[in-house]
Amino acid sequence: MSRDLDPPAQRLGHIGGRTFLLTVSGVAAVAGLLAVFYLVWFTEETFTRSFFFEASLATPPGDVPDLRGVSGTSFATYGTAIVESDEGLLGPRLALAAAQALYFILFIAGCAAVILICRRLWKNEPFTTMAHWVLLALGTQAGITALIAPWLETLSTHLAVTELGFPGSGSEIPGASGDGYWLATSAEFSFQDANHSLLALGVVLILLSLVLRRGRSMQLDTAGLV
Secondary structure (H helix, E strand, O other): OHHHHHHHHHHHHHHHHHHHHHHHHHHHHHHHHHHHHHHHHHHHHHHHOOEEEEEEEEOOOOOOOOOOOOOOOOOOOOOEEEEEEOOOOHHHHHHHHHHHHHHHHHHHHHHHHHHHHHHHHHOOOOOOHHHHHHHHHHHHHHHHHHHHHHHHHHHHHHHHHHHOOOOOOHHHOOOOOOOOOEEEOOOOOOHHHOOHHHHHHHHHHHHHHHHHHHHHHHHHHHHHHO
């Protein structure tokens, strides 16, 4: 009896698997196209609308905001300042647009990789040289984006503060209350500001690409024995 039931069950599983692959591929294609649209839209918005940025606010020692309810051993300090400008600010806008583009391009590449992998699974050939290189490139791109994109956002803020003439050095904080406030920004790269979750994902993708390469080698060895 089991022999009679096995073939239909296998066919149903095969159909279900292909339906899943088609669904995932379709969702990835739609998501990729939407990402292309939003990439163009966000880039256009970056250069045409008012430029917003947020920077750390350095205050004189002992100068705290007068907030109701802050008493006893509790204290409050100013943390950040939000600035809106209609100035040209070409450098800051370029840096911010590049940071956004890196994330969108990575997402679009990820959608393309999903479609490619689904195609290889449809053909029952998951271990291919192309799949290895796609995952390797995607993992490398994720790592680069995780390191560079946050720095470009920080650089954008620093350039904006500089072009707008705000005091932008945290080492020159006013010494007494009433001396004014400073925006503390920096153009230096800092690993602490990197997108560590995305960086970890990039490392995992690179490792998976190595697994695919090893699987491809084992598949070719097995085919040679048959």
